[in-house]
Amino acid sequence: MKTSKTGKTQIITNPSQKELKEHGSYPFPFLVSYESLSGYDTGSFLWHWHSEIEFTLITEGRMIYQVNDRCFLMKEGEALFGNSSTLHSGHMADETDCEYISITFAPRLLYGYEGSLIQEKYVAPVLHHRGLAAIHFDSSEIWQEEVVEGLRNIIEESESRRPFYELRIQEQLLHIWLLILENCSVEGTECRSIDEKNYERIRCMFSFIQENYARKLELEDIAQHVHICKSECCRIFKNYMKESLFDYILKYRIEQSLPDVLDGKDSLTEIALRVGFADSNYFSKVFHRVKGCSPREYRKRNSMLM
Structure with a gap:
């Protein structure tokens, strides 16, 4: 992202709309961002994509969030999983501002190294799942409440920077991933x-x-x-x-x-x-x-x- 001459935020992309922002660093590819739709020049963030996985937590207001061909009306306290390399955009639901927190990380933070059993057995099937471009967590089920609570814990750890916070963040991400695997059908579906x-x-x-x-x-x-x-x-x-x-x-x-x-x-x-x-x-x-x-x-x- 960069600041435009109006003082507002713009998402910088290459010609294919891939976001050029670095999400964290190579040693720890993880980033928490505090955003508001009014902070963008357009009052919305336009179509873009990135190879990282992204969770979005709404902290105030409402947002219409589109991932590929699916639209979600997200409200305060709800969250969304956006899969790797999916096109996504978001705009105000009722001409009022929406504040949200994005948690973005590289998939390797889950599986360690290329070709690992964790990657092949538990991560790749989700990344390549044509039906899991996005998951809306509206806390209608207990496991979704756990996901939202896990995201809040991750945000808290990122803010605190207390000893071992990186391990606690990775632990929470793995717990959320386990909840997704346990509650969303992954096997027996076509790839994307x-x-x-x-x-x-x-x-x-x-x-x-x-x-x-x-x-x-x-x-x-x-x-x-x-x-x-x-x-x-x-x-x-x-x-x-x-x-x-x-x-x-x-x-x-x-x-x-x-x-x-x-x-x-x-x-x-x-x-x-x-x-x-x-x-x-x-x-x-x-x-x-x-x-x-x-x-x-x-x-x-x-x-x-x-």
Whole structure:
């Protein structure tokens, strides 16, 4: 992550939307982050992915959290498991802020070294499970309450930095992993190979859009980039991302315009052309549809919060 010129947070990704932030260090690949949706330029965190596993605990408010093709309405006190290499995004559920804590770690913190029995028998089956892209812990069952309590213990240990805290964190992570294995069906399911092929196509679409959003984009260009026909391109994106490819492009352009809108130095026409719109009227219309207000209202509203 980095801070934008508006003073807010941005998730930095490569063209395929892989997050470039380092989660911990090589000796101890683990990180606890305290976040709020209002802390982002866009009031949400946009689609990205990383190889690390991530648990998210909501501490205040509500969030609509999407992992691959699944959406979750998360409330205060609830948590979510996001599997390795899954695409995920989150935004406010009711235009009010949401505060949350992310616990992110490399899978090897669970199994030690490549090829170990723990990796092959207990970790890899979950990482490759097509039905376990995400797990919502709403404390409706006792074991889910244990998971949430384990996450709170991990956060406490990370804050305290008392002697042996790394061992206690690893112990809690292994306990949570055991709860998942004991309570979620892992065996006898297909791996994520088919899904991964399509998600790789989606990542390529993301990459193409990120590099070309400022110019006129044709569906044929995107389809050719991922080597599929136009109808298949639209079908895959809509099926997995739950929105049309065209709507995503418009929303992406609006999100890219926000720093300049907040800055207020350039005209709406200049900003619109910079992010791929043909004119300021259409830009303002789409902006209102996406953000619920005009660009000027958005700047005024956010300037009072800065």
